[in-house]
């Protein structure tokens with residue numbers, strides 16, 4: 001085991017980010033251990049996406065430092081940054097599938113970063129990767145949809161395809177940005193359950209942004225509350241009370257926030 005294998009998944013020290021006049025992150029410090037499932041809970045605009053984008057090296061801090069999987073992001077450029085990003089999977093609110101392609105081909109695109117040259121069609125991917133993609137589709141319960149166009153699936157199914165796609169890169173960290181914001185309550189629960197199961201099976205670190213208190217309580221292990229770009233709470237989900245959740249939402253009631 002090398003030093004970087006033993007390092008926490010993510011260490012954020014005094015991170016601030018301003019976009020023009022807007023302070024999106026204010027002095028955020030946070031350490032996430034390997035295998036932890038952390039929910040970032042906060043209203044729209046509280047800085048959750050900006051924090052996730054920094055962890056993936058997609059934004060440059062205005063101040064502060066980030067270390068991800070033992071690597072200081074400030075020192076990484078080009079190939080080294082791409083290699084680190086290869087260890088981090090992402091899942092988005094809008095799934096970002098290619099609707100006219102089959103489900104299987106969408107999953108296969110998750111392996112593109114590790115391949116040379118463009119690919120066109122399922123047959124252009126190595127057999128080993130096709131097998132791996134089918135295994136992941138089986139894991140997310142969609143093996144029978146493998147050859148269906150992605151845009152014929154329900155939202156919940158599409159998000160499960162996106163999770164299977166993220167698994168193709170064997171990520172050590174999965175960043176999920178409001179993964180259930182477009183889904184009905186039943187599909188939301190299915191997707192959150194799947195994320196938690198997969199994290200446990202693989203020892204995967206999951207950092208997931210949500211804006212609903214109930215989902216955070218049900219599915220997080222640790223809840224980090226964000227408000228106006230700052231961390232206002234960091235607690236095991238089991239200890240999170242509605243009163244504490246109020247601190248995240250300020251003067252709004254938690255139930256109003258739920259309706260957002």
Ligand SMILES: Nc1ncnc2c1ncn2[C@@H]1O[C@H](COP(=O)(O)OP(=O)(O)OP(=O)(O)O)[C@@H](O)[C@H]1O
Nearest residue numbers: 019022023024042043044045046047048049050051
């Ligand atoms: N590229 C950008 N340029 C300018 N302002 C930005 C940019 N990205 C984020 N912001 C601003 O930073 C603040 C935090 O946004 P962020 O998207 O991180 O919040 P969020 O909690 O993820 O909300 P949402 O769930 O709506 O995305 C907001 O005021 C937003 O308008």
